[in-house]
Amino acid sequence: MIIGITKEIKANENRVACTPEGVNEFVKRGHTVYVESGAGCGSGFSDEDYQNQGAKILKTPEELYGKSDMIYKVKEIFPEEYKFLREGLIVFTYIHSNAHRDQTDALLENKVTSIAYEDVTDKNGGFPLLKPMSEIAGKGGFIAALNFTQKIHGGKGILLTRVHGVRTPEITIIGAGNSGLGAAELAASFGNKVTILDVNMNQLEKAKEILPPNVELLYSNEQNIIKCLRRTDVLMNCILWPKSRKDHLVSRDMLKLMKPESLIVDVACDEAGAIETCRSTTHADPVYTEEGIIHYCVDNIPAAFPQTSTYTLCNATLPFALEMADKGVKQALIDDKYLRRGLTSYEGELTLEETGKKQQRPYTPPEKVLGME
Ligand SMILES: NC(=O)c1ccc[n+]([C@@H]2O[C@H](COP(=O)([O-])OP(=O)(O)OC[C@H]3O[C@@H](n4cnc5c(N)ncnc54)[C@H](O)[C@@H]3O)[C@@H](O)[C@H]2O)c1
Incomplete structure (x- = not known):
């Protein structure tokens, strides 16, 4: 050929x-x-x-x-x-x-x-040609969070790592699939307090096996999401939102529960999807602010690496x-x-x-x- x-x-x-x-x-x-x-x-x-x-x-x-x-x-x-x-x-x-x-x-x-x-699928019903890019997107999303939480890059000015004598930053990841696990692996290895939420108990079980003990594994429901929004410094959305769904996991109103200048990294990047205020951005112009919350929604994160x-x-x-x-x-x-x-x-x-x-x-x-x- x-x-x-x-x-x-x-x-x-x-x-x-x-x-x-x-x-x-x-x-x-x-x-x-x-x-x-x-x-x-x-x-x-x-x-x-x-x-x-x-x-x-x-x-x-x-x-x-x-x-x-x-x-x-x-x-x-x-x-x-x-x-x-x-x-x-x-x-x-x-x-x-x-x-x-x-x-x-x-x-x-x-x-x-x-x-x-x-x-293209595999014998477990997974998507083997999406998986490697999702893992990189999750990890790259955390690297973006490291950047856009810095004051010099418009963030609130926290270093996403454990520093003695200082409150440990909190990172919430919704979705414990390929990108969520990739993000959690990096965020946890930097010593942050990480919470990962999923509706699929098998994914949470898998997360328990591969992630360290500084990662909390929560069932994803509205109450738990609200609890996380109030305390988190960075929210990462790593779920694929069905195109037919018109509702949101995190509505515009719910952003008011978050601490000012917190960061949302929407890896899934579904326009007005799981995160109502999400719209796709580019590497050239990656962030915007809504309701006092900074949003990073780059739709081709792997292109950076x-x-x-x-x-x-x-x-x-x-x-x-x-x-x-x-x-x-x-x-x-x-x-x-x-x-x-x-x-x-x-x-x-x-x-x-x-x-x-x-x-x-x-x-x-x-x-x-x-x-x-
Ligand atoms: N921005 C980028 O550059 C980029 C690159 C690759 C992939 N993506 C996107 O990232 C998204 C995630 O991809 P993936 O491979 O990690 O998906 P995945 O299917 O591996 O994981 C999604 C996880 O979300 C969970 N989930 C579903 N509904 C949930 C809910 N209500 N609450 C919590 N968890 C829930 C699922 O159980 C699953 O574990 C996709 O939309 C994909 O297109 C973006």
């Missing part, structure tokens, strides 16, 4: 889908890899690093899309890239088709076979990309039900049920389009 690795065009997106080591894995198996010039720059890889592992460098996205069987990238396809889509092309990336109707149109009209990282996140992302996605290259996309999808769960479009048909429902358009189950039933 011919694999094309693009240079990402989203602002501040420094990740690249594949490391030079990853390229070596394709080349060893007899595949051809094209890399767009400069694709690895933000992650610390030069064109030469890729060439040394057997890749060929192409100057423009036109050439890359035109010559490749499978485009291997990080972010969704942006409108500037729609003109490169064509029948038979395979795209393996984060797609979020339910949020981008025009992208779904472009994938279907051009009969692209697209597989979304975020929908490309040399870490490119490796973890590639480690997670590469086995699937190799499977598709080795077997051909159709056979790989037939053989691997976890990969098949990520199939978004196939030869002009929408195959992702939730996007069909959200965008009210017809969809066909992957098993049907693949001729398995």
Whole structure:
């Protein structure tokens, strides 16, 4: 197969889908890899690093899309890239088709076979291609908290660590999943008083096993959230809020319970989601204040740590990309039900049920389009 690795065009997106080591894995198996010039720059890889592992460098996205069987990238396809889509092309990336109707149109009209990282599952029902980025987002969210609690960065001026003779800072984390556990691990290791809340007792059990004793594990209900809001210095939201929910876990009114100039780090970043006052921000302009509470809601935290996140992302996605290259996309999808769960479009048909429902358009189950039933 011919694999094309693009240079990402989203602002501040420094990740690249594949490391030079990853390229070596394709080349060893007899595949051809094209890399767009400069694709690895933000992650610390030069064109030469890729060439040394057997890749060929192409100057423009036109050439890359035109010559490749499978485009291997990080972010969704942006409108500037729609003109490169064509029948038979395979795209393996984060797609979020339910949020981008025009992208779904472009994938279907051009009969692209697209597989979304975020929908690939594992045998435990987890999302193995989301997990590594969530962990980095949780940890990166705590690093942001270290920054935006500093007076010189507009915060109230506390150091998020245990200092003798001084009250220990309190950090509340809602959601003990991948990002919440990552945040709690760092926050606790700095000696803070950490409380993590979840509605899933199995997640709290898991948190108990892996986190140190300075982390309190609370069941997530309104009373416990209110108790935490009154005492916390930093609130971190790490839950995925269903798009259909119109209510909030932390309403605008509830912010009045918090100490002035406290910080909310909304890792989940669902616009008016679990936190009513959340709206997405960027690395260039990361914080704003509502009701006297500082909000940090950057929606691509891992982009700040490309040399870490490119490796973890590639480690997670590469086995699937190799499977598709080795077997051909159709056979790989037939053989691997976890990969098949990520199939978004196939030869002009929408195959992702939730996007069909959200965008009210017809969809066909992957098993049907693949001729398995
Ligand atoms: N900002 C970023 O850059 C970035 C990067 C990666 C992921 N994310 C987002 O972070 C969010 C969390 O991802 P994750 O992988 O950690 O999710 P996850 O599914 O691993 O964890 C979510 C946890 O929240 C818990 N939960 C659900 N409802 C709850 C409630 N009412 N109270 C308390 N806990 C509750 C669940 O039981 C689960 O344990 C997602 O929305 C994801 O899209 C953001």
